[in-house]
Structures are given as structure tokens and as C-alpha cells.
Amino acid sequence: MRFAASRKDRVTKLILILAPLAVIVVLAISSCKDQRPDTSNLILPTSNVSYSRDIDPLFSQTCLGSQCHSGNSPAQGLNLEAPSYSKLRNFVPVLVVSGDTTSLLVRWIDGTYAPRMPSNQNKLTDNQINGIKVWIKEGIKDN
Numbered sequence: 001m002r003f004a005a006s007r008k009d010r011v012t013k014l015i016l017i018l019a020p021l022a023v024i025v026v027l028a029i030s031s032c033k034d035q036r037p038d039t040s041n042l043i044l045p046t047s048n049v050s051y052s053r054d055i056d057p058l059f060s061q062t063c064l065g066s067q068c069h070s071g072n073s074p075a076q077g078l079n080l081e082a083p084s085y086s087k088l089r090n091f092v093p094v095l096v097v098s099g100d101t102t103s104l105l106v107r108w109i110d111g112t113y114a115p116r117m118p119s120n121q122n123k124l125t126d127n128q129i130n131g132i133k134v135w136i137k138e139g140i141k142d143n
Contacts, residue, residue, distance in 0.1 A: 039065075039124070044131025051085050051142040055135055058128055059084060062118040075119075085142045098140045101133040 039061045044054050059080050063069040069080040078091055088095060088105075095105040108117040110129050118124070124132075135141070 039122070039128070042128065044128055044134070046130070047134060047138070049131055049135035049138060049141075051135065051140070053143075054131060056082075056084060058124075058131075059088075062121060062124070066118060066121055068119060089140065096136055096140050099137060101136050103136060106133060106136065 039058060042058050042061065044058070049055065059069075063080045068075045069078050071079075074080070078095075079087060093104060096103045104113070106129070107113040108115075109124055109132060110116075111123070116123065
């Protein structure tokens with residue numbers, strides 16, 4: 001009888017140890033996000049490009065969707081969570097300069113500078129890169 005109780009105590013202790021561990025593993029696995037959101041369906045216009053209508057949704061899916069430029073410790077200190085326009089415009093070093101389609105932002109998204117952005121994801125489409133260039137050329141408006 002004593003042996004059965006002792007075995008039962010050991011099983012109970014084992015369950016008490018393994019149950020929290022199992023919960024932690026399940027939470028860790030379920031919190032993992034796809035690091036490669038599909039943004040190929042986002043088509044940017046060839047003129048009159050707006051940050052809020054066109055650029056921000058693209059950045060939300062790529063830069064925030066991968067959790068690189070969001071949260072408490074965003075990559076390079078650039079948090080693009082809403083409101084992101086002023087954060088992007090006021091970031092140091094200067095990422096975008098009105099009219100300058102060779103701005104740092106463009107050089108990172110087109111792969112001129114490494115690492116290409118968005119990092120560890122599918123490259124932006126030519127249309128998206130050109131749309132960002134048009135937005136810059138047209139004066140980096142938030143219209």
C-alpha cells in the first residue's frame with residue numbers, strides 16, 4: 001500500500017513539473033508569427049502616392065508584420081507603429097528626403113545597402129519600390 005502511495009506522489013510531482021513546461025512550449029509555438037507576409041497583392045499607384053493610403057499599409061504588413069519595427073525594442077530604434085509617418089520623417093539618420101529617390105530608405109528596400117529591407121522576408125515588388133520612389137519624388141506627402 002505504501003509503495004502505491006509513493007508512486008502516486010511521484011506521478012503527481014512529475015505532472016506538476018511538466019504541466020507548466022508544456023504550457024510554456026504551447027504558448028511559445030502559438031506566438032510565432034510567419035516571418036514572410038505576402039505583400040505582392042499590394043499594388044501602389046504610379047502617381048499621387050499617399051503615405052496613409054498606400055505606403056503605411058505596405059509598411060504595416062512588411063515592417064510590422066514581421067515584428068521588426070514594432071514593440072519595445074524595434075530594429076535600429078525605428079518603431080513604425082501608428083502614427084508612423086512622423087516617426088519615419090523624424091528618424092535620425094534621415095531616411096527620406098523629399099524629392100531624393102536615392103534616400104536611405106530606398107537604398108535599403110532596393111538592396112543597394114545591406115541588409116536589404118524588409119529583412120528576412122520576400123523582397124518588395126518593383127511596383128512597390130517604384131511607388132515608394134514616386135511618393136518621395138512627389139514630396140513625401142501624408143495625404
